[in-house]
Amino acid sequence: MKKSLLLILTLLCTSAVWAQFQIGQSISNYSGTNSLYFNASNVVDSRFKFYFNVTQSSLHMSNDYITWNGEFHPFAAVLYPTGIPIFQKIWKVQESNLDSAGYPVAKDAWLTENVNGNSKNALIQAEQRYLNFMFNLGPKSSLGFGARLRVVGQITDVSEPLARMTRYGFNDSAAPFLNGELNLNQLYTGNSININMFAFNEFAGTYGHVIIDDKETFVKAGITGKYFVPLYGMYIRNESIDVAVHGEDSFEFQNADIEYGYVGDRFYTDDASSKNPFELGRGFGVDLGVTYEYRPNYKSYRYKMNGKEKSDPSKNKYLFRVQAALNDLGSVNFKNDRYVRSYKLKSGAHVYIDEAFTDTLLVLEDKYAKEYGSLAVIDSIIDRTAGFQSRSKEFKMKLPSSFNVSVDYNIYKGFYANFVWIQSLRGKQVNGLRGFSLLAVTPRFESRWFDVSIPLQLTQNYRKLRVGMYLRTGPFWIGSDNFPALFTKDNINGADIYIGLSVPLHRKKEKDKDKDGVSNKYDKCRKVPGVWEFKGCPDTDGDGVEDKNDHCVNDSGKVVFNGCPDRDDDSVIDSLDKCPDIPGLPALAGCPDTDGDGIIDEKDSCPEQAGPIETNGCPDRDKDGILDHMDECPDVFGLAELNGCPDRDGDGISDNLDKCPDVPGIVRFSGCPDTDGDGVPDHVDLCPMEIGTVENNGCPKVVEKIDILEIPEEEQEILKVAFDNLEFAIGSAEISSGSFASLDQLVELMNKRPEYRIYIAGHTDNTGNAKKNEQLSLDRANAVRDYLAAKGINPTRIKTEGFGASRPVDTNDSPEGRQKNRRVEFRVIK
Missing domain, CATH: 3.30.1330.60 (OmpA-like domain)
Structure with missing residues (x-):
């Protein structure tokens, strides 16, 4: 029993397993689908038009109880036997530490305890990403799809006495207990332990959309929906238990407050043809992410192409970026009548384990394990000795929900400084997974084909300081959140590594060979600068007529005239217009005829009055032989000696000046008569037939004036x-x-x-x-x-x-x- 418990704990502390946070990769703008697990909004406005993650494998382990100080790296226990030269070179094992089969052999002396009175924790996590890809629906929307296998084992909140008993067994004369650390028959109270083992396939779809793209301000958001297919699950939850050791092979649990659940071993041993991969249950989850970018130099990334205002998709445009995300919200429900079980022991349960208990367990194992499964046999023994308060054929495992915030600052070109805060949202007693919280500061250089970053992390709930590294060259990358632990053999209490390969198709600014604002893809005249209206073919004079159809290539004209100009808009092109700056008539070679008399204005003596050609275009409306512009009475037939005006009464005074045009008069009285000749014209003479005086209004006698x-x-x-x-x-x-x-x-x-x-x-x-x-x-x-x-x-x-x-x-x-x-x-x- 001691050796089995020791082996489990040793593996938890030293085995290579999948990475947990992958900080260096997650914050990069060139990590493609791998960044979606950090923030779902990264799917949109990425530097890729299509990204395919061929594979990514990651390994992570950490604990705060056992430290490795050995003659070879703990990864060698797994990787050296593969025979792969690079692994054997990096994690070398001396021949003296190999067994006869060529496997590395560890020594118990290489494991050092951390005895400080605190509870102990250990984590192993394995992850394999496959079939992950993302693509753009348009300039403001994108989709991503992915699948990954996640395997996690956690032992948390283990009281130190219980951890030491598990590590060294129950012999009070063992070296670690010589100073009275273990007393037989003493009741050790208040011990706790929580164990979660979880393996499942995850299938995810991510949608992202740009919400605001307004000059300096840019905001995008994303959501990932997840579907889970469970492969294995097991949990033990204990808030408090009292332990008494009576001998090397006998001990008892008192006042146990324990719940546990599992997938039975028969699920993996029964005939596979009788099962389907989805019968253990299913689960759903969601990730939510949002990104804000401040882009003070947005204008330098703007350009016009193919008739539209665009922003260079190949460039990161922000001075600083702030991201926030809620990840792994959800759970997996295990439910199966044959293979899934969960139990809660009766309150204050008591279990005594000694050789007789072990012998009984072995007898029942031999008799019933094949038919019911080994775990079912253990359930039966516990039920007999302690009793169950409740039992079920289903249980739920929560995901390791977390909240993260990231601030990324562009120092200069490809150099960045990043801050990350990840806060676990799961409590100690959760059935399922609980991640660690951390703070990280990461300097980084990134470009299209090269990335390097060094995350400085305060991890394990802000208790451990670790240094990571991430390196990407082309489609290949490798990284670790605990980089020094990969290459040292001393003082190791955790290590991780992640490695992968992708096929990235980067977004690029459209190629424009002739620099005319029309991309090569649409440019029909790639060797000559042109305009978008004609798909990159030239319009030299900018008149909306393509040069090949323009009869006047260097002179801006009209479409109706095949690109030739008509400055005066008279429908006569300038090359044929004898009066190109004055609107005219086609019949007169573009020259004007303002009065419409058929004589061009230039040769018309009266250009604004229609007249016959015989008089050079001047009219004589009253036909009196005197042209209108010299005729003082152009609308009335008149006399030449009176400048074309008539004299109806024949008194030599033209009618237009004659106040009495129908009665002959004299010039003195403007053509009016003075019948009695008294100097008073008849029209004001009160006595026109009698000679009078002016004072008396032409009357001879005195009258009122x-x-x-x-x-x-x-x-x-x-x-x-x-x-x-x-x-x-x-x-x-x-x-x-x-x-x-x-x-x-x-x-x-x-x-x-x-x-x-x-x-x-x-x-x-x-x-x-x-x-x-x-x-x-x-x-x-x-x-x-x-x-x-x-x-x-x-x-x-x-x-x-x-x-x-x-x-x-x-x-x-x-x-x-x-x-x-x-x-x-x-x-x-x-």
């Missing part, structure tokens, strides 16, 4: 219309209704011009009684005044007079003359 205002022609027209349309009933002062419209226009003028006063003078012919005629003329003037006042015009603005037949404007000897003399005149006065 009236100042007549000169008003605009359009306003004068309103007075004229009112005069022409004013009618009264025969012999009466009643205004006819047909006159109202023109009088209303006069009202509008008076309202518009509040400064105007109106003078209304009534006149008759000489027919009838003179006195009555005078009264009738006044009544009619007053009737007009009253109408205007009724429409809102202040009467003070209206002056009226009646003159009867005393002021004729024509002869009373004819009906026509008398008609003209019967009138009511309007004047605007001051």
Whole structure:
């Protein structure tokens, strides 16, 4: 029994097993799928477009109880017998330490105890990664897949007395106990021990996505889903047990508080055809990771390629990177009616083990082990002696959940400094695995084909200082989290190594032979710089027409003209345009014809007015033989001597200057007549048929002085219309209704011009009684005044007079003359 226990403990302390954290590799930007086990977000925005991990094997062991000081390295016990020259050279064994079969033989004296009163711990871990690969779904998403075999053995929280009894047996006269360290029949209380053995296959899928890519700020996240197929599981959990030793081959356990579970040995000895690899149970797990990168020099990695703004995928862009991850969240559930068992002993159980117990165990082993399995026989003995409080055909093993934080700082180019904190999240009494916590600082140099780093770690829950090393050259790497222990033979209480091979396809900035921003993959003209629009073929003048189709390669033009320019946009290319800077007509070789008369502006004497070719493009709208630009009245047929203006009344004054164009007049009065020749023109002469004075408005006798205002022609027209349309009933002062419209226009003028006063003078012919005629003329003037006042015009603005037949404007000897003399005149006065 002693030798068996000693062998187990020795293996725990000295065997080569798989690595645990692999710090140097995990933090590298070139570790591919291996970095996903550290942080799932590493799958995206990696330096690889595809990464295939051909294989990785890792070995790890550590303990805080036994130290190896031997004549050969403990790895030699496993690797030297392989016969592989490199292993035999690195871990050499002297011939004196080999047995007859050529196997290294260790000596018990090489194992030194660490006796300090603390509980003891030991860990072995083995891992084989296979079929691991990852690839990009796009610039912001990636997938990874992997499988690995994980084998772990842990013995934790073993009380020192129990550890020493296991190491040296129960002989109180043995050398380590000569000073009374072991007293027969003494009850050693409060002993504890926890053992977990676990082997399983893990199949994982990882998805990562870039969440933020905004200038200096970059954030990505990843998640890994895991499916577990258990291969073996065993646990023993004991919080407190009392031990008494009665002799070298007899001892007892008292007040035992023990739970244990296992996969029965018959699962591995029964006919394989009756089993399937998934019948022991299954499990699920998850890893979560997030990464933040600060990229102050992001612009130096940006470039334009194939019409898009891109970031160089081959480069690490951060000044510093912060990562956080939760790993190995989950468990494996063992469940099988035939092969899986778990038990809890009755509280305060008592077990006495001596030669009789051992003999009984051997008898039952011979009788029932083949049918029920050796472990079932042990269960039966324990049940008989101590009794079970509960039993089951299933149990659960937890994964070694942990939380990690990593800070990576880029010192210069490929040189980095890294800090890692890994905190175990499992307690002491967990059924399953419990990892150690650690702190690590790692200087590192990395490049596409070469990596070297030296992790400085405070491990085993911050109690042990260790130095590691990681080296990668091309697709091959080797590393250790306890590097010195690989090559020394002294003071070894732990060692590890990991080694692997990969096929990496690195992400690269697209090749662009002619430096035109179009990658060789898409460039149809690789030897000549071009543009993305034409897949790398040139457009020298940048007009959107490929040179091979451009008829004017060096002059920027339009697609519709095969790349030839048309500066004035007149649809005539410059090479054919006689007026290239002025929009023109195709029919006139691109020269303009502003007035559209068929004569180009350059030769058109009147370029903005259409005219016939006979007059060099100048018009004569009124056809009077005088060109419009010299015709003062271009729209009315006129006389040459009057510059093209008409003279309807033939008085030698053109109509446009004649205030009385239909009555012959004199120049002095702007073409208006002065019938009585008194120097007062008829249109302001109150007595046009009698010679008068200017002071008396052309009348011979003294009358009230009236100042007549000169008003605009359009306003004068309103007075004229009112005069022409004013009618009264025969012999009466009643205004006819047909006159109202023109009088209303006069009202509008008076309202518009509040400064105007109106003078209304009534006149008759000489027919009838003179006195009555005078009264009738006044009544009619007053009737007009009253109408205007009724429409809102202040009467003070209206002056009226009646003159009867005393002021004729024509002869009373004819009906026509008398008609003209019967009138009511309007004047605007001051």
